[in-house]
Amino acid sequence: ETGVTQSPTHLIKTRGQQVTLRCSSQSGHNTVSWYQQALGQGPQFIFQYYREEKNGRGNFPPRFSGLQFPNYSSELNVNALELDDSALYLCASSRGPKWETQYFGPGTRLLVL
Amino acid sequence: DAKTTQPTSMDCAEGRAANLPCNHSTISGNEYVYWYRQIHSQGPQYIIHGLKNNETNEMASLIITEDRKSSTLILPHATLRDTAVYYCTYAGNNRKLIWGLGTSLAVNP
Numbered sequence: 001e002t003g004v005t006q007s008p009t010h011l012i013k014t015r016g017q018q019v020t021l022r023c024s025s026q027s028g029h030n031t032v033s034w035y036q037q038a039l040g041q042g043p044q045f046i047f048q049y050y051r052e053e054k055n056g057r058g059n060f061p062p063r064f065s066g067l068q069f070p071n072y073s074s075e076l077n078v079n080a081l082e083l084d085d086s087a088l089y090l091c092a093s094s095r096g097p098k099w100e101t102q103y104f105g106p107g108t109r110l111l112v113l
Numbered sequence: 114d115a116k117t118t119q120p121t122s123m124d125c126a127e128g129r130a131a132n133l134p135c136n137h138s139t140i141s142g143n144e145y146v147y148w149y150r151q152i153h154s155q156g157p158q159y160i161i162h163g164l165k166n167n168e169t170n171e172m173a174s175l176i177i178t179e180d181r182k183s184s185t186l187i188l189p190h191a192t193l194r195d196t197a198v199y200y201c202t203y204a205g206n207n208r209k210l211i212w213g214l215g216t217s218l219a220v221n222p
Binding site: 004042056090092097102107 | 159203
């Protein structure tokens with residue numbers, strides 16, 4: 001157990017809908033990173049938040065957005081869902097943006113029909 | 114950009130040492146190598162990291178070659194619970210971890 005929680009655990013949406021995924025970081029951590037993991041692939045970096053500011057973004061379209069709250073929990077929002085958005089979405093917390101020792105939550109499994 | 118190369122899959126007998134190699138020839142001098150593992154459908158779990166020297170913790174040992182172009186993760190006495198996908202990774206140009214496909218390790222009884 002890492003102390004990082006994510007909700008919901010599973011979600012089914014249809015194309016075109018919007019989804020919000022939530023992540024609570026480990027106590028003492030101020031940085032949250034979000035990843036998308038398609039079946040059989042490694043995690044792909046979406047973006048990172050450090051002290052409520054975005055601190056880096058991967059190769060994902062603008063319909064992937066997020067925010068971080070003062071308690072360092074975070075949300076990932078995906079608009080206009082596409083079938084290819086079906087994946088495991090992982091959040092990871094760390095002590096800071098340069099700490100690559102990350103502690104992952106269990107993930108949210110999203111299925112887009 | 115950061116790139117790692119690992120065997121797609123490996124087998125190991127329970128109780129024996131599992132040696133998982135990783136090639137990271139494009140790593141620069143001040144970047145750490147990180148190892149994580151992912152048990153089926155769970156979030157990745159941090160194992161160990163290192164820069165130049167060999168490292169050991171309660172989970173594993175990490176051997177890094179002198180030229181730092183490759184490393185080996187060693188699980189000294191593999192158990193069935195060590196069956197997982199193992200990833201070696203390091204930070205890319207934007208200082209964010211880049212993940213490959215990993216090695217699927219099967220520990221057999």
